[in-house]
Amino acid sequence: MSQSLRAVRGMNDIFLDEAETWEQFESLIRDWLKSYGYRPIRTPIVEPTPLFRRAIGEVTDIVEKEMYSFEDALNGEHLTLRPENTASCVRAVMQHSLLHSGPKRLYYYGPMFRHERPQKGRYRQFHQIGAEALGFAGPDIDAELILMCARLWDDLGIQDIHLELNSLGSSEERAVHRAALITYFEAHAEQLDEEAKRRLYSNPLRILDTKNPDMQALVEAAPTLMEYLGEESLAHFNGVQSILKDNAIPYRINTRLVRGLDYYNRTVFEWVTDQLGAQGTVCAGGRYDGLIEQLGGKSAPAAGFAMGVERLLALWQSSGGEPEREVPDIYVVHQGEAAQTFAFRVAEDMRAHGYSVLLHCGGGNFKAQMKKADGSGAPCAVIIGDDEAAAAEVTLKPLRDGGEQRRVAADQLADVLADLLFAVEDDDGSL
Numbered sequence: 001m002s003q004s005l006r007a008v009r010g011m012n013d014i015f016l017d018e019a020e021t022w023e024q025f026e027s028l029i030r031d032w033l034k035s036y037g038y039r040p041i042r043t044p045i046v047e048p049t050p051l052f053r054r055a056i057g058e059v060t061d062i063v064e065k066e067m068y069s070f071e072d073a074l075n076g077e078h079l080t081l082r083p084e085n086t087a088s089c090v091r092a093v094m095q096h097s098l099l100h101s102g103p104k105r106l107y108y109y110g111p112m113f114r115h116e117r118p119q120k121g122r123y124r125q126f127h128q129i130g131a132e133a134l135g136f137a138g139p140d141i142d143a144e145l146i147l148m149c150a151r152l153w154d155d156l157g158i159q160d161i162h163l164e165l166n167s168l169g170s171s172e173e174r175a176v177h178r179a180a181l182i183t184y185f186e187a188h189a190e191q192l193d194e195e196a197k198r199r200l201y202s203n204p205l206r207i208l209d210t211k212n213p214d215m216q217a218l219v220e221a222a223p224t225l226m227e228y229l230g231e232e233s234l235a236h237f238n239g240v241q242s243i244l245k246d247n248a249i250p251y252r253i254n255t256r257l258v259r260g261l262d263y264y265n266r267t268v269f270e271w272v273t274d275q276l277g278a279q280g281t282v283c284a285g286g287r288y289d290g291l292i293e294q295l296g297g298k299s300a301p302a303a304g305f306a307m308g309v310e311r312l313l314a315l316w317q318s319s320g321g322e323p324e325r326e327v328p329d330i331y332v333v334h335q336g337e338a339a340q341t342f343a344f345r346v347a348e349d350m351r352a353h354g355y356s357v358l359l360h361c362g363g364g365n366f367k368a369q370m371k372k373a374d375g376s377g378a379p380c381a382v383i384i385g386d387d388e389a390a391a392a393e394v395t396l397k398p399l400r401d402g403g404e405q406r407r408v409a410a411d412q413l414a415d416v417l418a419d420l421l422f423a424v425e426d427d428d429g430s431l
């Protein structure tokens with residue numbers, strides 16, 4: 001196949017078994033979000049570029065080098081494929097005045113786009129599930145967001161995951177800390193790498209996030225924001241922690257957790273696993289009280305998280321959480337002209353009764369069709385010849401447990417299948 005027609009690097013096709021795993025996962029996720037009162041929001045995949053520049057911040061990895069931005073060839077608008085969904089949610093909430101009727105718990109699900117170096121767990125089109133709680137100021141909602149994640153890990157049977165927690169304080173507290181950091185790094189300028197030097201005055205906090213091993217000791221000894229938190233920020237942080245403790249959620253305070261996006265304040269957290277190599281952060285979130293105002297709206301508090309679906313699915317699978325493959329209830333085999341006409345009727349009738357039916361298409365002899373029926377995984381085949389068609393009957397053949405095949409009147413088939421497929425054990429264990 002010509003190289004130019006292949007999918008864009010870092011953007012994946014998802015199909016068949018894997019796509020079914022995704023769908024099962026998605027339905028589980030929706031139930032989980034709804035059980036906490038979160039309601040869906042769907043925003044466009046393309047937004048005006050200034051939205052992300054203003055929301056995420058100019059001096060961030062995303063805005064500096066990861067955005068798919070382009071000029072609309074028809075009207076010259078500057079557009080960007082969304083690299084995350086919080087900015088769009090906040091835009092939509094402002095545009096439609098959703099907070100007028102009180103705080104909102106919202107969730108989104110869908111593809112995001114970042115121009116990164118593709119590797120395991122890091123793609124250029126990837127998917128996120130996110131929850132955003134808008135209009136809530138207290139530590140209760142921060143804690144609930146975290147508890148929610150813990151319940152999902154439980155539901156999915158994921159054990160190898162831990163919580164890292166930090167507080168970024170208020171913008172005033174950060175400003176004082178920022179000044180202290182600059183003074184500290186200036187005093188050790190000879191130990192800074194190029195990236196750190198570049199960020200020293202624009203975003204010194206991000207230096208703490210460096211992956212350069214030569215700078216670890218320097219960063220380790222830097223002044224922490226925790227030392228600069230005021231009374232209110234401390235009370236908020238303690239509030240979150242006490243709910244986590246009440247609910248037996250273990251966590252580790254990581255004062256170097258700063259997150260890659262600019263809009264966070266107070267609580268930030270990440271759920272991290274050792275199972276996925278370098279791409280170990282499965283979920284990241286926190287509070288972003290300043291964002292709505294920063295985008296020109298009426299100030300309102302907010303908190304949320306985003307999970308990487310590809311990483312979460314990989315972790316689910318490594319925890320043995322592969323769902324069962326779906327198979328049709330019956331496979332309909334038919335031979336002859338009258339039989340085909342009748343087979344279509346029987347198949348539609350069974351679907352109307354709620355069964356999933358794979359109707360053999362494409363002809364072939366009886367043996368070949370039975371082979372297909374076997375390969376489909378269906379628990380039984382419904383066999384129709386011209387004989388059966390003339391008598392308005394079908395032959396029902398169990399495929400898995402060696403049961404006897406038998407003739408069944410077509411108008412009885414739905415009931416007979418119900419007995420066969422959904423035989424439920426009584427309390428005493430008998431069928």
Ligand code: ATP
Pocket residue numbers: 084114116121122123124126127128259260279281282283284285306307308309310311
């Ligand atoms: P990282 O440090 O791994 O680049 P990030 O801080 O950029 O992550 P966020 O913007 O917080 O990530 O996104 C939330 C989650 O989305 C991440 O924790 C991760 O699970 C997932 N994620 C982010 N970028 C990618 C990507 N390129 N491919 C797959 N998943 C991603």
Ligand code: MG
Pocket residue numbers: 061260
């Ligand atoms: Mg990133």
